[in-house]
Amino acid sequence: MNYVLLALLFALLIGIIxxxxxxxPLAVLAWGAMLGWINLADAPHGAWSSWLGNTIAVVVLSILAVGELITDQLPKTPSRKVPAQFGARLVIGALAGAVIxxxxxxxxxxxxxxxxxxxxxTMGGAQVRGALAAKFGKDLPAALIEDAVAIIGGFVVVYLAGASLT
Known part of the structure; x- marks a missing residue:
């Protein structure tokens, strides 16, 4: 197996999430590490990311992820494309990519x-969500579909990444 290509593929996918x-991404990586789906403790470059499998990390990151799902529904939540939101996604995409x-x-x-x-x-998600919201005539169904894609997709990516290492 070509581990470089697998690492790039899974990092790209977790970045999309x-x-x-x-x-x-950090919440699903934490859950995956805690459940034993992906081994971050015995990684070739040390165990710098093994803290994600800690119960406290899982709880804190899960609370933050649920909080984001809730605040995303609020009318005053800024667009994901404004600099602060976009920058946060880049930083977290980089961190999640490094972890996976x-x-x-x-x-x-x-x-x-x-x-x-x-x-x-960020860009594709905004485009698809906008198109779905226009089709539904409101944003909530589009947002819920995007939530489901992010959560389920994130867990699938982490599971498959771990499974490809065994």
Missing amino acids: AGLRAMT GTPFGHIFSAIGAGMIGAVLG
Whole structure:
């Protein structure tokens, strides 16, 4: 198996999730580490990311992710494309990319892939959500579909990343 390509693929995909919902990638990585889906403790480049599997990290990141899902529905929530929101997605995409790339032994290339994924998820997610909202005549159904894609997609990415290492 080519671990470079796998690391880049999974980092890109987790970055896309960051573009959809900024806090979801770290939360699903934490859950995946805690459930044993992905081994962050015995990674080739050290265990710098093993803290994500800690119960406290799982709880805190899950609360932040749920909080984001709630605040996303508020009418005064700014667009994901404003600099602060966009920047947060890039940083989290990079961090999540590094975390998911660590077990493959490719942290730094995964950082770039995570950032590219965050750009794709941010811009593409906004476009798709806008189109769905126009089709439904309101934003809530589109937002809920995007929430489901981010959460389910994030868990699938983390599970498959871990499974590809065994």
